[in-house]
Amino acid sequence: MRIQFIVNGRQVERETNAETRLLDLLREDLHLTGTKEGCGEGECGACTVLLNGRAVNSCLVLAPQVDGKKVLTIEGLAPLSKSHSRHSTGRAKGDELHPIQRAFVEKGAVQCGFCTPGFIMSTYALLRKNPSPNDEEILSALEGNLCRCTGYTKIIEAVRYAAKLMREER
Amino acid sequence: MGRQYLKVNSIEELLTNLGKPGGMILCGGTDLVVKMRSGLLSPELLLDISDLPELREIRKTGAQIEIGAAVTQSELLASEIVREHLPLLITVLSQLGCVQIRNSGTLGGNLVNASPAADSAVPLLLLDAEVILTGSQGERRIAVKDFFRGPGKTALSKGEFLRAVSIPLPNPELSPFFHKIGRRKALTIAIASLGALLHVEGDLIQEVRLAAGSVAPTPIRLRRVEERANGKRVTASLIEEARKLALQSVSPIDDIRASADYRRTVIADLVAHLFEGVLHV
Helix, strand or coil, rough: EEEEEEECEEEEEEEEECCCEEHHHHHHHHCCCCCCEEEECCCCCCEEECCCCCEEEEECCCCCCCCCEEEEEEECCCHHHCCCCCCCCCCEEEECCHHHHHHHHHCCCCCCCHCCCCCCCHHHHHHHCCCCCCCHHHHHHHCEEEEEEEEHHHHHHHHHHHHHHHHHCC | CCCCCECCHHHHHHHHHCCCEEEEEECCCCCHHHHHCCEEEHHHHHHHHCHHHHCEEEECCCEEEEEECCHHHHHHCCHHHHHHCCCCHHHHCCCCCHHHHHCCCEEHHHHHCCCCCCCCCHHHHHCEEEEEEEEEEEEEEEEHHHHHHCCCCCCCCCCCEEHHHHEEECCCCCEEEEEEEECCCCCCCCCCCEEEEEEECEEEEEEEEEEEECCCCCCCCCHHHHHHHHHCCHHHHHHHHHHHHHHHCCCCCCCCCCCHHHHHHHHHHHEEEEEEHHHHC
């Protein structure tokens, strides 16, 4: 079946089927490989993307279900930074980073990096609704994301810092 | 040909297709997609109801709140009606899964999946809720306690679907309680869970309702404990009796998450803990 949807601000049309997950569509068809497959059963959050503005596990969404909807992946985040203009491709160019990405880098919240896109998308979903979250709200927003390297302390620091950066940019 | 997918646009379209061989309803996908990938389920025709407007409403009509089957757990948590009238449901759903799961997962899905550990079954049992089942012959309402027939088994007949849950407005004096035992806070499938609605004055129990998850083939009310405690003062002997009655009320199994013995002990402890809390206010 044919579906149309918007990914990172760009309208796309693809042939897909009920065996394909949104995760597969993004990675295999659209080559947006920033979204990772960890557990493949909704436990780890590595495949987190925003679907119509809400964080979901793309391993639990079937591709036909996104027909007519909006998907945001890690690749679409940098152009959404207020300090950079949007690019027509929906991808960031060069070393432009979204403030959340900058915060994760500067605070050392990235080790092996596999979980990072998922954490950043969960953080983005949180901060667009709640620009000044307290620690409890941060922990709650990230409870569906697993990291096996950092011990989470640096990630929480990065989210606090990202919130500050984004408030300053507004 | 492979598996087919149909985005359902009306109740009529759903009923027409539901009776077809291999037809199965897809909504949030948090259980179904996992089960399809592991080979546990292999539906031939997926009927996606996640955007069906009739199933996505939360309405207050008289003394009832009706929640459409395709309302997500996140939408329930954000609903003014639910926040005002059903604090127990808020307490429980805020501990279900994680943000991503609650954004996709629905109340109807959690019920038809019929896991003995289904978190949302516990508050619905406590609230004496009913499910509204729709088929080509019309609609029927049955109590949530009669909806569950065993692990993965429900009262749904072939060609029938769960349209909504109907919840009578509870006495606002009943305070919510929910405690889930698991390996971690988020994304835990309960090893055992206890929910309660409790109205006490001093140490006098005006009314108590108790329900438990993961300690029987279906989530259950602990009626014998309720009958013993209602209208009584909390004393050490009442707590001990409640603990014993709780032990006798459950029939857990050994599984990958915990032993039956552990589950029995922990549910009895949770019941005792709830009543001890009354004495320490």
